[in-house]
């Protein structure tokens with residue numbers, strides 16, 4: 371195992387998309403370990419309340435701006451790193467914003483890269499398993515080039531991220547910019563929007579409301595779910611390493627969508643039925659990361675079991691919906707996971 375011997379990135383870190391689901395957890399973790407964090411977010415899908423815990427923290431600043439249009443002058447002085455997470459990320463959100471999604475993946479990435487290059491800062495791109503499209507290889511290693519429909523509705527996200535990767539590597543080769551590319555696989559946890567449209571937020575919200583769980587297609591398609599604290603630990607491990615990647619950051623624990631629906635019903639004690647609805651266009655049939663590279667190069671692997679993570683997410687979504695906070699059988703929080711999602715994802 372090779373874990374690069376580099377000091378953690380200190381000083382100022384810029385996080386684009388820092389008010390989003392993953393971004394807000396990342397901002398908190400970075401502030402907690404001593405970084406000064408500037409979050410740049412246009413609040414189109416991110417939410418100010420995700421950052422309530424950092425409100426008026428002296429080492430945190432939220433700048434409301436669309437990075438596709440440019441990055442304004444930032445507080446705290448020159449950044450040591452720029453983490454580019456800004457983008458709609460749930461399929462309904464990016465399908466509703468096709469042009470903005472392409473803009474933030476292209477122009478937004480260019481602006482974030484230029485900011486990093488100007489200051490000799492490390493640049494980390496939050497890419498995605500969607501670069502593999504509907505994968506012909508399984509599980510997906512970083513060496514797999516993908517199977518993407520370039521003109522399908524999902525291409526606005528897939529191709530934007532593929533372009534963002536190309537731009538990041540071009541910067542690295544042409545200008546020597548210090549870059550890292552994380553390919554993020556399906557991530558879930560507290561701060562998923564209840565109306566976000568992704569599988570975990572939909573199923574849990576439906577189960578808590580006693581409504582039918584909507585399985586798209588026959589439910590045999592698979593996803594591998596990574597709890598948000600594990601995801602954040604992986605991103606920070608990559609940030610602190612000298613690794614360029616790309617590196618898959620995800621949990622290889624693979625489930626069919628039908629299994630996930632049944633698991634959510636069981637965990638929430640819901641009486642909801644499971645119904646089937648049409649499969650969205652180009653919905654990938656299977657997805658599981660090969661995380662050998664992350665294990666070897668970063669000394670990272672996920673640690674939160676899906677039952678624990680789903681229970682934490684259910685607790686959060688129950689509190690959000692204004693209903694009585696749901697508690698799992700066996701009582702309130704266990705010591706292995708807190709309601710705000712901060713645990714797990716340790717470096718070995």
Ligand code: UDP
Nearest residue numbers: 461567568569570572584585586591627653
């Ligand atoms: N899905 C589903 N019901 C829902 C939402 C999603 O069956 O209410 C399916 C979706 O078709 C896909 C999987 O769950 O096969 C994961 O979807 P999600 O939108 O969470 O993310 P994706 O991996 O497709 O980007």
